[in-house]
Amino acid sequence: MSLVDENAPPEEQIARQAKIIDALMRRANRSNDVGVSAYSAFQSAIELQAQVAAKTRDLERAATELESVRYDRERARRTLEDALSAMGEGFALFTGGRLDICNVLFRTFLPDVAFRVRKGLRLEDYLQYMMQSRALVSTDRGITRNFAPEDRGSTGASVRSVVIELRGDRWYQLSQQRTSSSNVVLLLTEITSIVRQNRSEKEHLIDRQAAYIQAAFEDMTSGVCTFSSSGEVMMYNRQFRQLLGLPFTLLQKGTTLTRLLDFLRNHSLVAEDADLRVEAWRRHLQHEGWLRKRIRHGTDRVLELQVNRLPDDGFLVELTDVTLESRATEILENRVQERTAELTEANRRLTEQYEEKARVEEELRLAKERAEAAVSSKTRFLAAASHDLLQPVNAAKLLLATLKERTRGTEFAATVERLYGAFGSTEQLLHSLLDISRLESADPSAVTPSEISLGVLMQGIYEDQSALAEQKKVHLSVVPSDVLVCSDPVYLLRSIQNLVVNAIQYTEPGGRVLVGCRRRGKKVILQVWDTGIGIGLKDQKRIFEEFARAENVSLASGVGLGLSVVDRACKLLGHRLWVRSKPGVGSLFCIELDRVPGRRVPVEPATVAPADTDVELERIILVIENDPDVLFAMTQKLEHWGASVLAAPSTAEALVHVRDMGLAPDIVLADYQLDGEDTGVRAIAEIRRETGVHVPAIVITADRREQIRRQGAELGFTVMHKPVQLSKLRPLIEWKIRWQSPGPVLEGGAQEPAQEQAQTKVGHDSAPQGNTLDAGRHIT
Structure with a gap:
């Protein structure tokens, strides 16, 4: 451990070493040291002498270095003073708030206080002397407030400056910047030339602006004149003097507004004296800041006067000649x-x-x-009246079908065939009228959208219209499809049926009609192609109207309601309908439907032939119909097929037949609407309850309401619409008797659940294709 602090000043180190040497020397000279031998004392003296010599050399070297530092410091200070003297700006360094060094320019900046500027002068005192100097004229801001010495800002803070004006139009910028926590630098920069140049440029710019304003005044179409706050003319243009008719000698700079108004009044240039009152103008300008009015000048001119107050309490007068406008x-x-x-x-x-x-x-x-x-x-x-209208039609159709079969091979066969065809046209027309009536009713329950197998629907239409196609010698074909669509089954069936019937009707023998569909993303396009007579372009826009026919169609071909029904049904269901056709080539009718995604129903082409009418229908059939003609016609037809028929006009008489017979019939055919509140649904339920078995049943009705279809699904009977298609009635009777064997009946007439499930499965798997035979579906 060293006995001398190496960080202490050299003077302190030398004094400390001298004391140490002196102490060692005294210790060596003592003769009464206890326990030290003469040899040890001698040896210690030798070592002490060596240490003293080393310390002496260190002290000499330190003294030499100290002298060199002092010399360098003095030389640096003289160099700094020389540099400051050569500066073109005044410079002063205040250390600890007192002047440490400055150059001559800073010292002589203010001659009357130069003798006070010496080393050790406090900064606040110097600022006070500056403010009291007779050479100081003004400053742009307070000096003592901005250069306060107690402000201890951070080192390198932003420079603070003040512009100072001295006598003789001299200008300086005094700047202050703190270099450390205790050092402040003041700089004096002369900016006299810059201030004088800016002043000259400003005066020149003002002169140019005045010239520009005067030139702008002269180019204005309206007369303009500015007045001072005392009411004297300052600036005006030629148009102002000409509009008022003032002499050139009168309208000069310094002329008062009162003198101008007196001239106008004396020469009767202004009609109303109220327009010439200056005080009234001044009060209005003080309150509103502007004044506008029209005055008559002379006898034939009208001037618009616009006065606006200026910032210096003067005002600007603008005159515009509005004589023509007035x-x-x-x-x-x-x-x-x-x-x-x-x-x-x-x-x-x-x-x-x-x-x-x-x-x-x-x-x-x-x-x-x-x-x-x-x-x-x-x-x-x-x-x-649809029920009442279809009742006689249904009866007539049954009677005509019976008559047609009984006259087959006789001389009356051709006549009956023509009568049957004419009646078919009447039936088609009646269906169209009833369809239009239902579509016009706008009843929300008129349509019931559901999932429909398009392939099954097209196959059923194929079987229905095959006979008509064969009769016309037209080849009808259907492309099988497994797609499901969302639509109303009744109206979609009627629409496709009408399109197919139209295609067959207007296709010459040997032609073709093709029914199929194409997928288009989430849509399905149902298409009906034909090679018929075609439709002209102008007729394509009107064929969907009621009673409209193309020009190349004969009057005996129909009344033009089929396509109207299709159009109305598609609009009601939200389906897009369009046609493409060329006369002599054929037509294409398309209906765009919403496809049900993710599900398909495999459909095979129809292979099941119609029921063999030569085989006797040896069954007991209970027919319930309140219309005598329909009941007679249906009885005749069923008996002609070989069935044993029990005819009843009401539920009560049907129950009498069942009780008399003592067993359940093979099947029940019942009209939906009977007399009063009696219905076919009630009759079926009562018969099932009476016999204790689930008798197969078919409800035949002209009512197309969804309610009946739901009842059929719940109670297990099939719904057919009038007029009955005999080609479907007999296969349906045979299928229901064969596969829907009677079983136990539950409360309300419904079948036992297990048998109901078996029945529904059989109905889907084994029914003849093209006929919707499961319980609750419509058959048309």
Whole structure:
């Protein structure tokens, strides 16, 4: 451990070493040291002498280095002083708030306080002397406040500066910057040349701006004149003098507004004396800041006066000649008055016409209500009378079918065949009228969208229309499909059926009709192609209207309702319908449907032949029908097929037949709407309850409501619509008797669940293709 602090100043180190040497020397000279031998003392003296010599050399070297540092410091200070003296700016360094060094320029900056500027001067004292100097004229901000010495900002903070004006139009910038926590530098920079140059440029710019303003005034179409706050002319243009008709000698800079107004008044250039009151102008300007009015100048001119107050309480006067505008306004006002009188008269006539129109509109409204009531009555009549209309048609069709079979091979066969065909046309027309009636009713329950197998639907239409195609010698084919679509089964079936019938009807013998569908993303396009007579372009826009036919169609071909039904049904179901056709080549009708994704129903081409009518239908059939003609015709037809028929007009008589017979019939055929509140559904339930077995049943009705279909699904009977298609009735009877064998009946007439499930499965798997035979589906 060293006995001398190496970090201490050299003087302290030398003094410390001298004390140590002196102590060692005294210790060596003592003769009464206890326990030390003469040899040890001698040896210690030798070592002490060596240490003293080493310390002496260190002290000499330290003294030499200290002298060198002092010399360098003095030389650096003289160099700094020389550099500061050569600077073009005043410089002063304050250390600890007191002047440490400055150059001559800073010291002589203010001659009357130069003698006070010496080393050790406090910064705040110097600033006070500066503010008291007679050479100081002004500063742009306070010096003592901005250069306060107690402000201990961080080192390197932003420079603070003050602009100082001295006598003789001299300008300096005094800047302060803190270099350390205790050092502050003041710089004085002369900016006299910069200030004088800026002043000159500003004066020149003001002169140029005045020239620009004067030039702008002269180019203005309106007269402009500026007045000072005392009301003297400052600047004006030639147009101002010409508009007022003032002499050149009068309108000069310094002329008062009062003198100008007196001239106008004396020469009668202004008609109203109120327009020439200066005090009124001043009060209005003080309150509003602007003034606008029109004055008459002389006898034939109108001037618009616009006065705006200026920031220095002066004001600017602008004059515009609006004589033509004023005359136009007067003419316009006169015309407006004349036009007002004309409009008043016209309004009176229009009021009379409006009252007459209101009376006519009221009459038209009443007429419209009567027409709408008539249409509604017609619609309700057709909807309500569908059962009554179809009853005789159904009876006639059954009788004609029986007559056709019984006259086969006789001389009356051709006549009966023609009669049967004519009746088929009547039936088709009746169906179209009833379809239009239902579509016009706008009843939300008229359509019931559901999932439909398009392949099954097309196959059923193929079987229905094959006979018509064979009769016309037209080749009808259907492309099988397994796609499911979302639509109403009844109206979609009617739409496709009408398109196919039309295609067959207007295709010459030997032609072809093709029915199929194409997938288009989430849509399915059902297409009906034919090689028929085609439709012209102008007729393609009107064939979907009621009673509309193409020009190349004969009048005996129909009344033109089939395509109208298709169009109305597609609009009601939200399906897109369009046609492409070329006369002499053929037509293509398309219906765009929503596809049910992810599900398919395999469909094979129809291979099941119609039921053999030569084989006796040896079954007991209970027929319930309240219409005597329909009951007679149905009985005749069933007996002709070889069945034993029990005919009853009501549920009560049907139960009498069942009790008398003592056993359940093989099948029940019942009309839905019987007399009063009696229905075929009730009759089926009562018979099943009476016999204790689930008797197969078919409800035959003209009512197409969804409610009946749901009842069929719940109670296990099939629904067929009138007029009955005999080609489907017999296969349906045979299938239901064969596969829907009677079983135990539960409360309400429903079959036992296990048997119901078996029945539904059989209905789907074993029914003849093209006929929808499972419980609750519509058959048309």
